[in-house]
Amino acid sequence: MSKRQFILGMLVSSVLGGLIVLLGIGFLGSDSGINGSFSLNRSNSVATSFGTISEEPHDYSVPDGVNFINASRKIVPAVVHITNREEIKGTSSRLRRMLRSGLKFRESTGSGVLISEDGYITTNYHVVEGADELEVRLDDNRRLKAEVIGMDPDTDLALIKIKARDLPYIDFGNSDQIEVGEWVLAVGNPFDLNNTVTAGIVSAKARNINLITGAENRYGIESFLQTDAVVNRGNSGGALVNLEGELIGINTAIATNTGIFSGYSFAVPSILVKKVMDDLLEFGEVRRGLLGVTIRDADGVGTVEFSGVRIMEISPGGAADEAGLKAEDVITGVDGKLVKTTSQLQELIARKRPGDAVSISFKRKGDVKNTMLKLQNKESLAVVELPEPELIFEEDGSFDETTLTYEIGGAEFKGLTNDLKRKLNIESGVQLSKLGEGSWKASGVKEDFIVTKVGDDDIKSLEQFQKIIDTKTKDFYIMGKYPNGEKEYYRITW
Structure with a gap:
């Protein structure tokens, strides 16, 4: 068959098909009143029903992994x-x-x-x-x-x-098995809207947002699951679940400048929740084992390691001290689990009780080592009495931070002027205004040094700085810069 004959055959077939369709429509139109056009005669029609709602179940299925119905139920x-x-x-x-x-x-x-x-x-x-x-x-x-x-x-x-019985309840899931990118549901009562379900993914794990930790709570544990599931006021204490309907976190906080959801929410992971609930049920309080160390992330500053948890100080007689750990060691694992950040380490240790044996992997000058230790309670740590701080006011009695002075350990600190903040491109801190004999001078710090961090705590105000220093019972580190922009950090030995 030639190409021309093939094309001609196709045209003939198309014409015949069209004629058959037209004949069929004409036949149906003569029998049912359908004449090829549709209209609604509003003046003569009276609606008696809008059809029926099907009682049959949906004939479609949602693929596993994106079906939120079963978990919600x-x-x-x-x-x-x-x-x-x-x-x-x-x-x-x-x-x-x-x-x-x-x-x-x-x-x-x-x-x-x-x-x-x-x-x-x-x-x-x-x-x-x-x-x-x-x-x-x-x-x-x-x-x-x-x-x-x-x-x-x-x-x-x-x-x-x-006081009730036969209540519905939820099983704990394993928050360690949750992966970044996994679907989760947040369930709670935002703005008193009961039983509200929102969906999102896990955005990060072991997140520290400085919500619990700080001067007033030195033993605070933050290792949140971060999600983009919508959470608002009233969601606090509600459930974060996986698609199996298992509890993998308790919704606790949101990242916001407005008081309402701005993109991220944070939940306490379920393994830590269960440990705390078990302790509260059995003892009425949480019994938490401690390493007896002051720590910070190993980020390459002051150490060759860029991952892990750097030990800044060891408490004499504490668990780490007795196990042979030393300052400048970098902890890289707990019981075989990889540790990259302080929040990860804190969560893993917070799951334990005093007396529990823990395997610690660490690096010392590049060499990988392992040790076993038994965790202690905080009552076992040595307590050092600090002198009572003295607040010194200017003659005009002003409480402005630039005139309010905090004195301790032979040093006086004052708030920062706006000009100094702009010059150094910093939002807050305190300045060492006068240096006498004592722990501060022995550290090597000079007058005019601006303290922006104490340990892991960012310094927001002179009052907060005072509270942080008041809690220190052992050596600690300060970080900041001089008015010329030079960055430094110092170890303060009590």
């Missing part, structure tokens, strides 16, 4: 709404007005997760802190009083209980 009944009522106390004019209006309590709300059929609930410490009354509303709208079993500010976790 499992977790929603186990998430509760918590109301914290705190009795109004005080003498301010605002509080007196509230009392005159008949208000006896101020309320705040949050979320919690049922972890047993007999009413034990895990939530955040900050959700139940200061409560005179706690009320729990279940998924079936029952409202029950709750009692606090125990609280742990170091992890921002708490265990409470209601």
Whole structure:
């Protein structure tokens, strides 16, 4: 067959097909009233029904890995709404007005997760802190009083209980097995919108955002799971689950400048949550084992290592000291698990109790070594009494940070002027204004040095600096720069 004959055959077939279709439409139109055009005669039609809703199940399936339905069904009944009522106390004019209006309590709300059929609930410490009354509303709208079993500010976790039986609850999952990029669901009560489910992925693990740690809580543990699942006020204490519906974290915080969700949320990982809940149930408090070290990330500053946890100081008689660890060693593993950051190390040790044996891998001058140690409690660490700090004010009595002075250990510190902040391109810090005999001078630091960090803590104000220094019971490091821009760090030996 020639090419011309082939093309001609195709045209003839197309024409015949079109004729058959037209004949079919004409036949159907003569029988059913369909004439090729569609119209609605609004003046003569009366609607008696808008059709029927199918009772048949969906005939499509969502691929495994992106199906949130089963996980939502499992977790929603186990998430509760918590109301914290705190009795109004005080003498301010605002509080007196509230009392005159008949208000006896101020309320705040949050979320919690049922972890047993007999009413034990895990939530955040900050959700139940200061409560005179706690009320729990279940998924079936029952409202029950709750009692606090125990609280742990170091992890921002708490265990409470209601009197009920045969309750839906959620199983703990293994947060160690969660991968960055894995789908997760956040369930809670944002803005009092009960049983709200949002989805996202795990954005990072072992994240430290300086929420819990700091001057007022030197034993705070931060090793959050970071996600982009939407979390807002009221979600605190709620569940972060995997697609199996297993609890892999307790939602605790958001990164925000506005007070509402701005892209990232943070959850305490489930393995740490379970350890804290077990301790609170058994002892009423958390029993945490300690290494007895001051640490920071090994980032190549002052050490050849760029990964791991650098030991800055060893507490005499502590677990690390007795195991032969030394300052400048870099911890790289705990019980066979790789350690890259301080937050990872803190979480792994926080899962243990005093007396637990732990295998530590570390590097000393490039050589890889291993040792075993037994963790101690904080009461075992040596305590050094510090002199009472003296606050010195200028003659005009001003409390401006540039005139307020903090004196300790033979040195005086003052706040920074705005000009100095702009010159050095820093947001905050304190300046060593006068140096006498004592620990500070012995470190080699000179007058006018601007302290921007103490250990791992960024210095925000003179008051905060004072609180941090007041907590120091052993040697520590300060970091910062001189007015000429030269960066330095010093070890302060008490």
